[in-house]
Amino acid sequence: MGVIDRLGHRVRHLDDWLRGWAWASIVVNIGIVVTGGVVRLTGSGLGCPTWPRCTDESFTPHGAYDLHSAIEFGNRMLTYVLVAVAIGTFVAAWQSGRRDLRRLALVIALGIPAQAVIGGITVLTDLNPWIVSFHLLCSMAIIGVAVLFRWRPDRPAPAVPPRGAVLALAWSTFAAAWAVLYVGTIVTGSGPHAGDKDAKRNGLDPLQWSQVHADLVFLLVGLTVGLLFAVIATKRSAAVRRAVVVLLVVELAQGLIGFVQYFTDLPVVLVGFHMLGAAIISATVTHALLQVREGDPRH
Numbered sequence: 353m354g355v356i357d358r359l360g361h362r363v364r365h366l367d368d369w370l371r372g373w374a375w376a377s378i379v380v381n382i383g384i385v386v387t388g389g390v391v392r393l394t395g396s397g398l399g400c401p402t403w404p405r406c407t408d409e410s411f412t413p414h415g416a417y418d419l420h421s422a423i424e425f426g427n428r429m430l431t432y433v434l435v436a437v438a439i440g441t442f443v444a445a446w447q448s449g450r451r452d453l454r455r456l457a458l459v460i461a462l463g464i465p466a467q468a469v470i471g472g473i474t475v476l477t478d479l480n481p482w483i484v485s486f487h488l489l490c491s492m493a494i495i496g497v498a499v500l501f502r503w504r505p506d507r508p509a510p511a512v513p514p515r516g517a518v519l520a521l522a523w524s525t526f527a528a529a530w531a532v533l534y535v536g537t538i539v540t541g542s543g544p545h546a547g548d549k550d551a552k553r554n555g556l557d558p559l560q561w562s563q564v565h566a567d568l569v570f571l572l573v574g575l576t577v578g579l580l581f582a583v584i585a586t587k588r589s590a591a592v593r594r595a596v597v598v599l600l601v602v603e604l605a606q607g608l609i610g611f612v613q614y615f616t617d618l619p620v621v622l623v624g625f626h627m628l629g630a631a632i633i634s635a636t637v638t639h640a641l642l643q644v645r646e647g648d649p650r651h
Contacts, residue, residue, distance in 0.1 A: 366448060367505050373441040374502035377460055380437050381495045382631040387427045389627035393545055393620040397479045399424030403472035434464050456501040463494040479551035481541030488537055492634040499638040507646055514645050518582045522644035525579050528572040529637040533630055535565045545623060562614060569607050576600045588648045595643035599636045606633060
């Protein structure tokens with residue numbers, strides 16, 4: 353094997369590692385959203401009543417502590433999985449020699465201690481619903497960054513930022529998705545699943561905010577349908593159209609779960625799936641935006 357062949361093999365091998373670590377970052381960050389939901393939905397938010405220790409005497413639950421302590425402690429332990437993946441992602445990005453990948457990997461890595469601190473604040477403030485909301489939204493943002501990291505090895509950022517009406521519609525869809533996610537956390541903060549039976553809620557009317565949330569969902573779906581028609585009309589590539597279709601399907605599934613859970617008094621299983629859906633929305637709307645912005649070499 354010649355020098356050129358060896359270099360090509362090494363580049364392809366590194367690219368495979370980059371993609372693998374990127375997928376791992378996406379999966380583990382979606383996973384931490386789900387496990388965090390389990391903590392809240394089982395009333396285990398104060399299973400470890402202090403931070404960074406689990407109790408005043410120990411970093412681990414022991415003695416009279418129960419299943420809630422084990423669930424909360426288990427969720428905290430998943431942080432080490434996030435750390436391992438973040439380190440692997442950063443090492444792979446560093447070996448690539450690309451500054452853009454290094455920056456993205458650093459953002460993902462720094463998000464972990466930041467989230468640990470925010471999580472600690474939620475415990476120390478007895479699950480203040482606004483802090484809990486911020487904690488969840490930060491995870492959603494990290495998922496979006498991880499999707500961008502997965503995109504960049506194959507497609508470096510264009511030298512000239514793309515423009516156009518279709519891209520503006522894609523950005524509007526992205527903004528609407530984040531409005532849906534944010535208002536969804538407000539609805540959650542006003543509802544019954546506080547994470548602990550004694551935790552306070554945000555004091556807002558859950559009926560009114562559920563209506564606002566539903567209205568924003570209709571707006572998001574409408575914008576996504578419009579975006580789909582736009583990418584078809586402008587003859588964008590199959591990959592671009594597929595990304596928008598996937599986003600629309602995820603939105604419809606998430607909306608269906610949301611309506612069913614609302615009219616069935618918020619059963620914990622459906623709420624858990626709804627949280628998973630929210631994390632997937634963050635990933636798919638980011639991917640759709642990137643596809644519209646950079647996925648078609650003709651635009």
